[in-house]
Amino acid sequence: MPPQDDNHQPQAQTSQPPTRGAYAVEAPNQPSAEPTTINNPLAAERPGEKVICEIKRHPIGMIGTYFFAGLSILIILVAGFWVAPMIFPDYNQEQLYGYSLLAFLLLGLLIAVVTIISHTVYWGNRWIVTDDSVTQVNQISLFSKQSSQLSMGNLEDVTAEQHGILAHMFNYGLLKVQTAGEHSKFSFPYCPNPNYYAQCILKAREAFEQAGGYDGANHH
DSSP, rough: HHHHHHHHHHHHHSSSOTTTTTTTSSSTOOTTHHHHOOOOOOOOOOOOOOOEEEEEOOTTTHHHHHHHHHHHHHHHIIIIIHHHHOOOTOOOOHHHHHHHHHHHHHHHHHHHHHHHHHHHHHHHHHEEEESEEEEEEEEETOOOOEEEEGGGGGGGEEEEESSSHHHHHTTEEEEHHHTTOSSSEEEEEESSHHHHHHHHHHHHHHHHHTHHHHHHHHHH
């Protein structure tokens, strides 16, 4: 008899249906802090609404910017402190080094400003997924941001796309959400692990439907 009870225990555990918000927190070690730490610019949360995840872009989208910024600074250093003295050997070397240092500081500052702006704009783009809605935050420029929200009741289709060797090697791609009754899409390029996040959104929609969310969405 005891072996029979042990065999039936796992079946009873796995047959339980997922409850709403069962995967509401991506990081298990932060179950209660995540809803308060994520800044949602279109926060219109209903009582008990839980944050599932915040999707930020994959770092690979900024590697080119960081690389060219570092390469540009290196070229300025080599040109100013190694090439210039060779081209102008008869020129006052002390003054030449002074001009090279000034050029390095000015151009380095310009490169740093451009890199910081690109960094801020790139990482300002994100999605905030709750068990009730998807909020898309588009950082268009340094002082321009656009936010839009989609209820789970209007979500029609979720697509994850990965094209090319790099996308599969570093596991990033394009995540798209099609809205019901509209031609517009929520599109998120350079999404890390797009298949995983697509499954999270689909599971959230399934839980939303099972909880009778369409009735609640009409009053949301």
